[in-house]
Amino acid sequence: MSDIVSKHLAVDATLGLRILREHVASVYAGHSTAILAHFGFAAALAIFSYSRLDYPWLMWWLLVLAAVDLYALLAPRWTPATPMSDSPYWARKYARLVTMVSVATAPAPLFLVSTTDLVMTTVFTVVIIGSWTRAVQARWPLKPAMFGYGVPMMTGLIAALVWHGSALNWFLAAFGTVNLVLTFRAGLQENRRLTESLVLRFENEALAARLSEQIAATERASAEKTRFLATASHDLRQPMHAIALFGAALENALDGRPEVKNAERLMRAVDTLGASLNTMLDISRLDAGVVVPDPCALELDALFRPLNHTFSAQADQKNLQLRIRASGLWVHSDPQLLYRMLSNLVDNALKYTQQGGVTVTALARGDLVWIEVRDTGIGIAPAQLERIFEEFYQIGNPGRDRSRGLGIGLSIVQRLSHLLAHPVQVRSRPGRGTCFRLVVPMAKASLDAPADLLLQDLESPVRHRFTIPDLRGPILLIDDESEIREAMTALLQGYSLDVVAVANEAAAVEALMHPDAQAKPFALLLCDYRLADGVDGLDVGQRLRERFQLHAPLLLITGETAPERLQRVRASGVPVLFKPVSAATLLQAMAELAPAGHRRAHRRDK
Structure with missing residues (x-):
């Protein structure tokens, strides 16, 4: 066995056996052909010699050789089903078989070489050397078999040739010796190459197997993380949703009184915590494929204006300059998702900039537009450039300062970049600042783009005018948690909306069968997506609408973040709100589902 195998045996005890098994398989693959060819050459040579030398014993030698070849041909042999641990036995067995065949052939030259018949001697020598060289090449994978077959015969x-003498015989003997040495040398080199190639092959297979295991382990860890976040997020959203509803009801009840200031502070804290939960939800929604882009021709300045309005106060608090320069350029993209990318980049730049400022510009480059967000912040070391897009990774924040976010903003940017096909490029110099560049397709100006409505849509509905539905009938609320039923009822009744709150499908059936429901049908079905005992709120709502022929729209509310569940909701086409739901968002969604002409406006600025 070669040195390279010896080196690897210390690392992997099975490697030598695997290599030996491959070598044994290789020589046994051509075993029958080699033995038949050997007997054919011997028979042809004996018949040719018999006609010229008339040696009666040649036929006896041919019979002995035939018996040996027949034994080698019919002897039990290695098969692919043979255990790998038996490979050394079959390697030795094969070496003994071919050595026996060679030994049986070796005596023939002593009688066939002649000093008088030079033609016979030359033909015999050439045939032996030619057939021997080809036969030895087939045994190169096993060195014992190579030497066992080659040495006796040659x-x-x-x-x-040396024994019989003469110049020609000595020349042929020298030629045979050189051929023997060169053939064995080539055989040893080829054996080493074969062994090294097998070592590399098995090492690559082992690396591929370990890589597959690592990938599988990573995927399992990612799936477990997703399930953990989904469960934790849902469990956190439930009480947060109740707090938000109770707080909104309290704030509405205290409107116009001094105590409303405390309620407003409470709601600001709730909004902050809700924003953190929504950020984690965004990751799940993007991974689930729930977010579907709706690209259109978009004037960039219509995005830059709300961007400036959103972050100017944050920049002023840190005494930073925020420059968002008008460009007059149009791009082809989804307004909401592109705004989300830009807002995450600007927010990230402001967090990591202590002096100077942040600049947002757009430059035309052929058929593309470069949107650049530059800052004069701490910069990013080259080794960290790839890691900044990882979830929860933050530079220079080992203490996880909550004021600097969760470390998910850039991860969302990268996901949206893939979703929109807007490549993200980043350049940075530590201590000098960072530049993020979005590469977006250019579009022609369109007169149909609603620039004013775009600004309104991108800003939070909590802080601006929202619509209260003026429903013709009561709302049927289905939620298994009593606190949420009470909070939702208190909130909606505060806006003069009639609510019937139940815990499950059976109670909802009773409410729908009540005489009051016949006289005044329900105008809206509001259902939690995950009910008690794993009951699916979407199925419940659809069954109730079908059973009672309800024309009332269905609105789902959920704290669910599991990708497969979000995909199912999206496929159903039923509108869904994600907990915690603000009062304004809830009322606005209900108003959009209510029949036109049955809405009234409400405004609360905070």
Whole structure:
């Protein structure tokens, strides 16, 4: 076995056996052909020699050789089903078989080489050397078999040539010796190459297997993380949703009184915590494929204006300059998702900038537009450039300062970049600042783009005018948690909306069968997506609408973040709100589902 195998045996005890098994398989693959060819050459040579030399014993030698070849041909042999641990046994067995065949052939030259018949001697020598060289090449994978087959046969030929003498015989003996040495040398080199190639092959297979295991482990860890976040997020959203509803009801009840200031502070804290939960939800929604882009021709300045309005106060608090320069350029993208990318980049730049400022510009480059967000912040070391897009990774924040976010903003930017096909490029110099660049397709100006409505849509509905539905009938609320039923009822009744709150499908059936429901049908079905005992709120709502022929729209509310569940909701086409839901968002969604002409406006600025 070669040195390279010996080196690897210390690392992997099975490697040598695997290599030996491959070598044994290789020689046994051509075993039958080699033995038949050997007997054919021997028979042809004996018949040719018999006609010229008339040696009666040649037929006896041919019969002995036939018996040996027949035994080698019919002897039990290695098969692919043979255990790998038995490979050394079959390697030794094969070496003994071919050595026996060679030994049986070796005596023939002593009688066939002649000093008088030079033609016979030359033909015999050439045939032996030619057939021997080809046969030895087939045994190169196993060195014992190579030497066992080659040495006896060629030794017999060389010895016979030297024994009989004459210049021609000595020349042929020298030629045979050189051929023997060169053939064995080539065989050893080829054996080493074969062994090294097998070592590399098995090492690559082992690396591929370990890589597959690591990938599988990573995927399992990612799936477990997703399930954990989904469960934790849902469990956190439930009480947060109740707090938001109770707080909104309290704030509405205290409107116009001094105590409303405390209620407003409470709601600001709730909004902050809700924003953190929504950020984690965004990751799940993007991974689930729930977010579907709706690209259109978009004037960039219509995005830049709300961007400036959103972050100017944050920049002023840190005494930073925020420059968002008008460009007059149009791009082809989804307004909401592109705004989300830009807002995350600007927010990230402001967090990591202590002096100077942040600049947002757009430059035309052929058919593309470069949107650049530059800052004069701490910069990013080259080794960290790839890691900044990882979830929860933050530079220079080992203490996880909550004021600097969760470390998910850039991860969302990268996901949206893939979703929109807007490549993200980043350049940075530590201590000098960072530049993020979005590469977006250019579009022609369109007169149909609603620039004013775009600004309104991008800003939070909590802080601006929202619509209260003026429903013709009561709302049927289905939620298994009593606190949420009470909070939702208190909130909606505060806006003069009639609510019937139940815990499950059976109670909802009773409410729908009540005489009051016949006289005044329900105008809206409001259902939690995950009910008690794993009951699916979407299925419940659809069954109730079908059973009672309800024309009332269905609105789902959920704290669910599991990708497969979000995909199912999206496929249903039923509108859904994600907990915690603000009062304004809830009322606005209900108003959009209510029949036109049955809405009234409400404004609360905070």
